[in-house]
Amino acid sequence: MEHKDLFEENWKIFQHIPSLTEEEKKEIEEIRKRHEKVFCRRCDYCQPCSEEIPIQMVLGIRSMVKRMGEGILLKGRHREAIEKGRKCSASEMCKERCPYQLPILDLIEENLRWVDEKIKSSYSMRY
Ligand code: SF4
Numbered sequence: 001m002e003h004k005d006l007f008e009e010n011w012k013i014f015q016h017i018p019s020l021t022e023e024e025k026k027e028i029e030e031i032r033k034r035h036e037k038v039f040c041r042r043c044d045y046c047q048p049c050s051e052e053i054p055i056q057m058v059l060g061i062r063s064m065v066k067r068m069g070e071g072i073l074l075k076g077r078h079r080e081a082i083e084k085g086r087k088c089s090a091s092e093m094c095k096e097r098c099p100y101q102l103p104i105l106d107l108i109e110e111n112l113r114w115v116d117e118k119i120k121s122s123y124s125m126r127y
Pocket residue numbers: 039040041042043044045046047055056059097098099100102104
């Protein structure tokens with residue numbers, strides 16, 4: 001939750017939790033399974049990173065772009081996080097520390113590839 005309105009909306013829902021159909025339960029379970037090994041919980045237990053990569057920022061870059069727009073890929077702290085991500089030395093210490101056993105190195109690589117593609121396609125559309 002990022003602001004008070006969302007908290008209030010959630011609170012209203014939790015006070016009158018509707019019962020779920022079997023189909024809805026199945027859908028929730030599928031979503032949970034799909035995210036289990038890729039979703040960063042932003043807990044920072046993987047820190048400290050020897051290369052000072054803000055891992056959760058790199059892993060969460062797609063959702064930040066969704067919320068804040070592609071401009072964050074070009075400058076500011078997200079850009080800095082992306083550049084630090086490129087310096088990953090693949091020590092795998094982070095992976096050992098992550099309580100969710102996320103494949104952090106693969107996810108960093110995947111997200112950096114996504115960032116590069118995003119910048120490339122935005123740039124070629126404008127020029
Ligand atoms: S420990 Fe795992 S879940 Fe927590 S911030 Fe690091 S990568 Fe994300």
